Amino acid sequence: MRRFGYSGYGxxxxxxxxxxxxxxxxxxxxxxxxxxxxxxxxSTTKSKxxxxxxxxAPVVDKGPRKxxxxxxxxxxxxxxxxxxxxxxNGALQNKDHPDYWFYGLEAGGYVMPAGIKQxxxxxxxxxxxxxxxxxKANYPGYRDxxxxxxxxxxxxxxxxxxxxxxxxxxxHGKKLYEKFKDAVWLSKVDDLDGSRTNAEYYIFFMALDKFxxxxxxxxxxxxxxxxxxxxxxIKKIVDTAQPPPPSQPDAGEPAGEEEEDxxxxxxxxxEEELAILSQSEASGSGTxxxxxxxxxxxxxxxx
Numbered sequence: 001m002r003r004f005g006y007s008g009y010g011x012x013x014x015x016x017x018x019x020x021x022x023x024x025x026x027x028x029x030x031x032x033x034x035x036x037x038x039x040x041x042x043s044t045t046k047s048k049x050x051x052x053x054x055x056x057a058p059v060v061d062k063g064p065r066k067x068x069x070x071x072x073x074x075x076x077x078x079x080x081x082x083x084x085x086x087x088x089n090g091a092l093q094n095k096d097h098p099d100y101w102f103y104g105l106e107a108g109g110y111v112m113p114a115g116i117k118q119x120x121x122x123x124x125x126x127x128x129x130x131x132x133x134x135x136k137a138n139y140p141g142y143r144d145x146x147x148x149x150x151x152x153x154x155x156x157x158x159x160x161x162x163x164x165x166x167x168x169x170x171x172h173g174k175k176l177y178e179k180f181k182d183a184v185w186l187s188k189v190d191d192l193d194g195s196r197t198n199a200e201y202y203i204f205f206m207a208l209d210k211f212x213x214x215x216x217x218x219x220x221x222x223x224x225x226x227x228x229x230x231x232x233x234i235k236k237i238v239d240t241a242q243p244p245p246p247s248q249p250d251a252g253e254p255a256g257e258e259e260e261d262x263x264x265x266x267x268x269x270x271e272e273e274l275a276i277l278s279q280s281e282a283s284g285s286g287t288x289x290x291x292x293x294x295x296x297x298x299x300x301x302x303x
Contacts, residue, residue: 068126068167071153071203073175075102075123101152108152110145122149126167128200157207164207167200176207 076099082091083103091103102108108123115137117125122145133139134146157164162176 068128068200069165070124071127071164071207072102072123072156073163073165075099075108076156078103101148101156104145104148106141106145107148108145110142110149112142113139115139122146126200127203128198131199153203154206157210161207161210164204167204176211 078091078099081087082097082099084090085092088094089097091097091099092105092109094100095104095106097104100107102123104110108121110122112118112120112122112125112133115133117129122130122142130146130149134143164176166174166176
């Protein structure tokens with residue numbers, strides 16, 4: 001079939017009449033009325049803003065995160081027969097034994113039958129995992145063993161809170177009594193309120209609170225820790241300076257050895273300590289008798 005058409009201004013006839021500008025409405029035999037598409041293309045390119053991103057800080061590889069240790073690095077000391085697993089009255093089998101809570105086969109010595117801690121005793125496992133298993137796991141006998149261990153741990157804490165292990169930070173794995181003199185560290189740890197509610201750490205914070213709540217005990221421990229070696233030396237020299245009881249014969253030390261100990265000691269201590277020691281000896285010379293109560297120079301003059 002031949003098509004007739006009239007090409008108007010910008011339009012065309014293709015079975016219909018196109019209007020002005022190439023966009024017009026016309027009649028199409030096979031498509032009805034419709035708007036023809038423009039043959040012109042529009043530029044859709046948008047200008048992009050150039051943004052400079054800051055370089056990311058270098059990632060420092062700190063290695064794998066350290067797992068929290070068990071609350072105690074070691075349990076109460078045992079005599080050999082109490083540690084014997086074949087002894088029915090020992091700490092491993094006798095539930096009435098005072099240390100059964102830590103070593104008992106149905107307490108702290110319970111062996112995990114499955115899981116990531118399989119074949120490990122619960123007294124050597126971090127507290128957060130034990131607490132999780134107490135509600136989620138269904139191991140035979142585990143919950144009773146965990147409860148005995150927990151009660152014994154809290155009772156032991158009343159008098160041995162300084163033996164509990166630090167579970168985090170730069171003192172990870174250290175006992176509390178090893179690091180309690182670091183006042184800056186203690187103040188920072190005491191402010192970690194968020195960690196106190198963490199099941200992994202709340203046993204440690206209970207021990208820390210008991211330590212902080214006893215300033216007298218704390219002061220005594222600091223004094224002993226700082227001056228234990230000096231106090232031991234003082235005690236040794238004072239004991240050596242006392243004359244032997246009349247009922248006991250002389251130990252028969254070689255002449256001059258005791259005097260040498262005295263001279264070394266008085267060379268090391270300060271003048272103030274020497275004056276205090278001299279006053280104490282002078283006050284006791286009446287009971288010690290004669291030259292035996294002196295601090296050494298009188299006896300050295302006889303050598």
